[in-house]
Amino acid sequence: MVTTKSYRNQFIAVVMLYLNLVLVGIDGVLMYSNLMFKEAGLTTSQASVATIGVFGAQLLAGVIGSTLVQKYGGRKMLIVSNIVIIISLTVCTISRGVPHSKHSAAVFVAVGAIGLFLIVWSAGTNPSIFALLAAITTEPTRPTAFGYAALLFWVSDCSVGVGFPFLQKYVEAYSLTPWLACSVVFLFFSIFFIPETKNKSVKEIQAKFGRSADEENKPLLNK
Numbered sequence: 001m002v003t004t005k006s007y008r009n010q011f012i013a014v015v016m017l018y019l020n021l022v023l024v025g026i027d028g029v030l031m032y033s034n035l036m037f038k039e040a041g042l043t044t045s046q047a048s049v050a051t052i053g054v055f056g057a058q059l060l061a062g063v064i065g066s067t068l069v070q071k072y073g074g075r076k077m078l079i080v081s082n083i084v085i086i087i088s089l090t091v092c093t094i095s096r097g098v099p100h101s102k103h104s105a106a107v108f109v110a111v112g113a114i115g116l117f118l119i120v121w122s123a124g125t126n127p128s129i130f131a132l133l134a135a136i137t138t139e140p141t142r143p144t145a146f147g148y149a150a151l152l153f154w155v156s157d158c159s160v161g162v163g164f165p166f167l168q169k170y171v172e173a174y175s176l177t178p179w180l181a182c183s184v185v186f187l188f189f190s191i192f193f194i195p196e197t198k199n200k201s202v203k204e205i206q207a208k209f210g211r212s213a214d215e216e217n218k219p220l221l222n223k
Contacts, residue, residue, distance in 0.1 A: 073198025081124030
């Protein structure tokens with residue numbers, strides 16, 4: 001799989017898509033959103049209400065997102081989602097770094113940016129990636145690629161959740177910057193590496209990975 005170009009490209013794409021799910025900082029924001037809302041300037045009760053509201057909106061966004069992926073395709077949705085996530089993380093970082101009182105507009109900007117991040121991830125990133133994973137892989141590579149990518153996924157997932165409190169402690173308002181940097185990498189990857197899958201056949205998709213239709217029909221073991 002590693003020595004055959006098309007199989008290797010499938011593997012790289014699967015790994016990067018799995019990492020795109022978590023290395024935008026989703027687990028850190030999910031687990032510590034209440035704390036982030038309070039740090040932004042909300043009271044404890046206001047932060048709880050905001051968290052409940054955002055989580056409820058996420059559920060609705062997930063349902064809507066599946067429909068949008070079917071309509072526009074996974075690649076387009078992933079690109080748009082990564083762009084919005086970059087904007088959200090940037091705005092949130094800037095607003096959290098600005099000295100403000102609990103009545104400042106920066107509070108609402110920070111809260112809105114966090115909420116937008118969570119909703120866009122649920123509506124765009126999550127459903128589009130799973131749609132792409134099914135479309136860009138083929139039967140010979142799917143089990144192996146998914147297995148290794150899942151391992152990296154859980155390691156990365158754990159690192160985000162465990163590392164987030166330390167980032168909050170030591171870099172405070174700039175705790176989202178590592179995930180912002182990763183989001184930029186994922187955006188360029190989704191633009192320049194992931195092929196269009198909407199209304200495309202398996203042969204057309206794999207042609208983008210440098211594989212001919214005849215080669216696609218050969219078993220991986222013969223390679």
